[in-house]
Amino acid sequence: MTEEDIQDVASAFVEARRAAKILDAFPGPLPETLAEAYQVQDKALELDGRPVAGWKVAGVHPDLQQKLGATRIVGPIFAENVHRLPAGGVAAVTVFDGGFAALEAEFTAVLARDLEPKAEGFTDEVIMAALEGIHAGSEIASSPLPSLNAIGPLAVVSDHGNNAGAIVGPVIEGWDRLELETMTSRMLVNGTLAGEGSAAKPSGGPLESIRQLAENLKARGRMLKKGDIVLTGMTTGIHEVTPGAHARAEFSGAAPFDIDVNAASNNRGA
């Protein structure tokens, strides 16, 4: 991609999100590498200008991991799209009506302090020492481009990692001592069970997601800061929704929370 391509693709996604305008195709040449896709993501962050309160991490399909040289991808979460439900309750979230929209039950880390790189790298011990806790949570994944997820990780990274928000629910009781398999999750959409899982679903669990995110951000001259949140990867599936949907997220060791899905409008995009 040329510098002009990067600018044009980033600007098209930022404008489409700002105006809640649906795109009928990827707006320009698709990046050929993840390095190019992150250049688009960084340009979009620069053009958008809103404060970032954290990051989402998603798995890369095993068939694509070798070609892309990664097992995870990441994307930013804007502060205004973070819903905090410390005791459970209901979050009213927005998605792009006619675009891609999905909810995902995710173990969600909150940083108690900056995650500084150490000589030994971002080890489990280094990460655990920087965490305030791991919470029940949900990603609101949405893009103005309905085919974004189907096109694949290069497209997803280019459009803000396909993120439109996060719910940070109650802290998981015993988060710092439980085995990953015993930290279970399930999501119901419109009253029907949509999927079940556990913290073991993203290979290596939440700490591996945070480690790969920290390495990714370091390479981009960024870092995880005190108060940041991290959506550590879907555990029960990618549950596609449309405005008007209602969902419930249930995690072992935490009160449940509910989600009301609304359409983003041009004065409150995602």
Ligand SMILES: C[C@H](O)CC(=O)C(=O)O
């Ligand atoms: C819907 C996203 O593009 C995928 C994702 O967030 C995940 O797999 O996790």
